[in-house]
Amino acid sequence: VTDALVECVPNVSEGRDRAVVARLAATIRAVADVRLAGVHTDPDHHRSVFTFLGAPAPVEAAALALAAEVVASVDMQRHQGSHPRIGALDVLPLVPLRGLSTAEAVTLAHRVGRAIGERHRLPVYYYGSAATRPARRSLPELRHGQYEGLLARLSSVDGEPDDGPARFDARAGAVLVGVRDVLVAFNVWLERDDLEAARAIARAVRESSGGLPGVQAMGVLLASRGVAQVALNLTDYRVTPIPVVYDRVCAEAARLGVGIRESELVGLAPRAAFAGRAPATVGLAVFADGQLLDAWLP
Amino acid sequence: VTDALVECVPNVSEGRDRAVVARLAATIRAVADVRLAGVHTDPDHHRSVFTFLGAPAPVEAAALALAAEVVASVDMQRHQGSHPRIGALDVLPLVPLRGLSTAEAVTLAHRVGRAIGERHRLPVYYYGSAATRPARRSLPELRHGQYEGLLARLSSVDGEPDDGPARFDARAGAVLVGVRDVLVAFNVWLERDDLEAARAIARAVRESSGGLPGVQAMGVLLASRGVAQVALNLTDYRVTPIPVVYDRVCAEAARLGVGIRESELVGLAPRAAFAGRAPATVGLAVFADGQLLDAWLP
Numbered sequence: 001v002t003d004a005l006v007e008c009v010p011n012v013s014e015g016r017d018r019a020v021v022a023r024l025a026a027t028i029r030a031v032a033d034v035r036l037a038g039v040h041t042d043p044d045h046h047r048s049v050f051t052f053l054g055a056p057a058p059v060e061a062a063a064l065a066l067a068a069e070v071v072a073s074v075d076m077q078r079h080q081g082s083h084p085r086i087g088a089l090d091v092l093p094l095v096p097l098r099g100l101s102t103a104e105a106v107t108l109a110h111r112v113g114r115a116i117g118e119r120h121r122l123p124v125y126y127y128g129s130a131a132t133r134p135a136r137r138s139l140p141e142l143r144h145g146q147y148e149g150l151l152a153r154l155s156s157v158d159g160e161p162d163d164g165p166a167r168f169d170a171r172a173g174a175v176l177v178g179v180r181d182v183l184v185a186f187n188v189w190l191e192r193d194d195l196e197a198a199r200a201i202a203r204a205v206r207e208s209s210g211g212l213p214g215v216q217a218m219g220v221l222l223a224s225r226g227v228a229q230v231a232l233n234l235t236d237y238r239v240t241p242i243p244v245v246y247d248r249v250c251a252e253a254a255r256l257g258v259g260i261r262e263s264e265l266v267g268l269a270p271r272a273a274f275a276g277r278a279p280a281t282v283g284l285a286v287f288a289d290g291q292l293l294d295a296w297l298p
Numbered sequence: 299v300t301d302a303l304v305e306c307v308p309n310v311s312e313g314r315d316r317a318v319v320a321r322l323a324a325t326i327r328a329v330a331d332v333r334l335a336g337v338h339t340d341p342d343h344h345r346s347v348f349t350f351l352g353a354p355a356p357v358e359a360a361a362l363a364l365a366a367e368v369v370a371s372v373d374m375q376r377h378q379g380s381h382p383r384i385g386a387l388d389v390l391p392l393v394p395l396r397g398l399s400t401a402e403a404v405t406l407a408h409r410v411g412r413a414i415g416e417r418h419r420l421p422v423y424y425y426g427s428a429a430t431r432p433a434r435r436s437l438p439e440l441r442h443g444q445y446e447g448l449l450a451r452l453s454s455v456d457g458e459p460d461d462g463p464a465r466f467d468a469r470a471g472a473v474l475v476g477v478r479d480v481l482v483a484f485n486v487w488l489e490r491d492d493l494e495a496a497r498a499i500a501r502a503v504r505e506s507s508g509g510l511p512g513v514q515a516m517g518v519l520l521a522s523r524g525v526a527q528v529a530l531n532l533t534d535y536r537v538t539p540i541p542v543v544y545d546r547v548c549a550e551a552a553r554l555g556v557g558i559r560e561s562e563l564v565g566l567a568p569r570a571a572f573a574g575r576a577p578a579t580v581g582l583a584v585f586a587d588g589q590l591l592d593a594w595l596p
Contacts, residue, residue, distance in 0.1 A: 018560075026576055241569040262316075278324055284306035285320035289333040290588035298596060 005297070006059045006101035006108070007182075008052050009267055010066055011091045013173075014074045015046040015081065027069040028052050028099060031062040037296050044222040045231075046081025046223050047090070049185070051267040053296050054107050056100065061090060063199020067116045067175070076147050076173045082220040083231070086143050086150055086174025089116075093128065094179050095171045097106060097297065105179045106130045110163070113177040120172065124163040128178035139176065140216065145172045182293065184234040184273050185266035186242060188249050191259035195221045198228035201252040205232070205245060212248060213242045226262060237273035244275070246282040268293040302397035302405070303595070306479075307565055308364055309389045313344040313379065319500045325367040325426050326350050329360040336595050338564045342520040343529075345388070346380025347483070349565040354398065354406050357480050361390060365414045365473070367544070369468065374445050374471045380518040382443050384448055385471030387414075392477050393425065395595065403477045404428045407460070411475040415462020422461040426476035427506050430460050437474065438514065442490045445471045467537060482532040484540060484562035486547050486581060489557035493519045493572040496526035501552040503530070503543060510538045510546060512526065528589060535571035541574070566591040 014020050021041050029036045034054040041048040052062060057058055062066030067089050074088035092112065096105040109130040117124040131137040135158070144152055151168040154157035161174065190198055203209045203298030206217040214236035220229050230249055234240055246263065253260055270293045279287035291294045311317050319339050327334045332352040339346040365387050372386035376596070384537055390410065394403040407428040415422040427433040443451055449466040451457035458464055459472065462571055496517030501507045504515035514536035518527050528547055532538055544561065550559055561581030568591040577585035587593045 021579055022585075025584050029585065029587065030576065036585075037588060038586055039584045041584070116417055118371065163584070171413040188580070278328065279322040280320055285316055286323050286337050286339070287320075287327065287334075288336055288588075289327065289386075289584075290335060295333065295588075 001233050004185065005053060005097040006056050006105065006233050007095040007293075009048050009093050009095065010063065011085075011089050012050070012070055012080050012091060013046060013075060013076060013081065013085045013090050015042045015044075015048050019027055020073045023073060024048070025050065027065050028062045031048055031058055033058040034062045035296065037290065038267055042159065042222075044080060044081065044224055045083040045220070047083050047085065049266050050184050050227050053097070055103075059094070060108060060112055062063050064115055064119075064202055067092075069124070071172050073122045075171045076172050079147070084140070084143050084146050084221070085173075086147050087122070088171065088176050089141065091176045091178065093183075094177075096179070097144065098114050102129050102179060109179045113163045113175070116175055116177070117161070120164075121167060122164050123161035123166055123174040124170055124173050125174060125176050126162045126178060127176050127179040128287060130177060130179040137163075139178065142176055150174055155161060164189045181235070181288055182237070182270055184237050184242060184269045186232045186263060186269070187291055188230045188232070188246065189222070189261040190228045190230070190253065190265050191261050193221060193228055194224050194258055194273045195219055195228045197253070197256045197258045198230050199258060201230050201249055204252045205230070205248050214246060215245055223264035234273065237270065242269065242273050242282050243277040264292055268296070270294060278291060300301070302353055303351060303395045304354050304398060305356070305393040305405065305591075306357050306361055306396050307391050307393065308348050308361065309383075310346050310348070310372060311341045311369055311377050311383045311388050312387050313342075313346050313353050313375060313381065318371045321347050321371060322346070322367055323348065323524075324365060326360045327365050329356055329363055331356040331361045332381035332450050333590065333594065336565055342379065343381040343518070344377060344523055345381050345383065346506060346527045347425070347564050351395070354402075357392070358406060358410055358541040362413055362417075367417065369418045369420070369470050370499060373469045377501070380520070382438070382444055383471075384442050384445050385420070385473055386469065387473045388589075389437065389474045389476065391481075392475075393480055395480075400427050400477060407475050407477045410471070413460045414473055414475070418462075419465060420462050420467055420470050421464055421472045423474050424460045424476060425474050434460075437476065440474055443493055448472055453503040469512060474533060479533070480535070480568055481550060482540060482567045484530045484532060484561060484567070485564065486528045486530070486544065486545065486561045487553050487559040488526045488528070488551065489559050490554055491519060491524050491526055493526045495518055495551070495554045496528050498554060499528050499547055501547050502550045504529070512538045532571065535568065538568065539573035540571050540580050541575040563589055566594070568592060
């Protein structure tokens with residue numbers, strides 16, 4: 001598998017200190033044969049999402065280098081943000097793009113998780129295809145109770161980590177390492193700070209409350225910008241592509257009398273996720289081709 | 299020349315209306331086989347820089363589509379910004395990257411310029427390798443007097459446009475079409491709104507006042523952000539790479555007792571322009587690989 005290609009999309013609980021985010025980006029880029037395709041930082045989520053790609057070995061090296069830098073730089077004890085999280089290196093998903101089976105990606109994820117658990121003495125849980133039991137497949141479920149509930153979880157019967165010690169590290173929390181399919185993270189900004197409207201729209205569109213298949217959604221407030229946001233994950237863009245979600249969000253917003261400001265993509269999206277529509281028609285105002293996953297596949 | 303590759307870096311005099319910038323980006327992306335690698339917008343410069351790449355024919359089509367959209371959307375009559383400009387589509391440089399001689403790029407530039415001049419009845423001047431006379435090779439010289447001096451220039455002996463009519467279009471001004479080598483546009487933000495310091499640093503580093511070879515620099519104020527900036531062009535990164543300029547700017551700033559906030563890259567830079575230094579060491583805080591020209595060369 002010489003030309004195997006993996007995408008890694010770590011979410012780190014730091015979205016305010018630009019120097020720290022810069023150091024984390026530089027840490028990833030410093031690994032040979034890894035390409036950092038994007039960095040998305042949000043001060044209200046207090047979270048940064050890095051997207052990098054490479055062969056399994058360099059991606060593994062970059063993930064471990066990033067973990068070390070996160071452990072050194074991010075302190076959960078003062079962390080308050082609008083996005084749920086359980087630790088400093090909150091989630092570390094691996095996405096097999098090419099020349100790599102899901103099973104091989106899971107082996108890679110488990111090796112990365114074990115190394116993080118051992119080196120930093122942190123509890124590691126596996127999710128998605130890397131989960132060790134069905135109850136841990138779902139990320140929202142695994143993150144239930146968040147960082148604040150981690151101490152209790154670690155001492156509970158069902159809370160035993162998959163790797164690393166069942167030790168509560170107040171600075172770093174826990175790490176969720178997973179294997180998943182390509183996911184589109186897509187946020188729609190409302191015109192106003194109407195959190196209730198954002199939540200109502202989220203309820204209307206997400207699968208778990210009877211909305212669109214493969215759609216997770218939550219309403220959050222971006223306090224520093226004074227607007228509310230519908231934060232969306234599309235777990236299967238083939239079933240529900242971006243335009244379908246966007247149009248549905250717009251319809252619900254119109255019904256509630258709330259305007260839409262614009263959308264943003266967190267990380268990359270495959271061209272197919274646009275289902276033939278131009279990015280501008282789903283609110284992605286200034287869109288460049290580097291945001292297409294396809295642009296990074298030689 | 300089936301795999302010829304050209305970069306086009308139009309600078310448009312609109313950096314405030316996000317809807318217009320979005321429409322311009324979408325216009326470029328709508329042309330098949332063109333990749334839009336970046337959009338850099340600055341509200342104080344009141345200017346946006348688009349970077350796109352492709353074979354000569356699609357690049358030509360995208361340049362003409364962009365010109366039409368700019369003529370329709372941008373009105374110079376109310377334009378006030380901190381960057382010199384002579385028109386709405388201020389400059390349209392073509393950079394032959396591969397499989398294309400400079401002479402072939404000049405032919406392409408002249409075809410694009412002629413079409414813009416004819417379709418929109420605008421004065422077009424050629425600069426760089428596309429210049430029709432030595433006095434027009436230099437962009438700063440060609441832009442001397444700016445938009446406000448264009449009417450007088452058009453009726454002067456030396457002001458005859460290279461293509462299009464010698465007609466003053468108050469909305470669009472003139473278009474400067476050029477062929478040049480890869481150029482690195484790199485800005486350093488100071489900690490304060492000290493415009494005099496930014497200007498003194500610019501004087502110290504630029505070639506025209508005895509500084510570094512291949513470096514153009516000016517001090518500007520970013521009023522809405524309350525900081526001054528040294529805006530730099532590196533016309534030959536092989537002779538003076540980014541770290542040499544950055545270190546010199548830092549030394550001058552230190553001498554003046556002014557701090558540096560961070561740097562920004564406008565458009566792309568070749569990896570070689572970093573001369574082995576990490577982007578973070580030249581103040582480029584959060585840097586992703588899509589900002590490397592190399593990332594777009596298959």
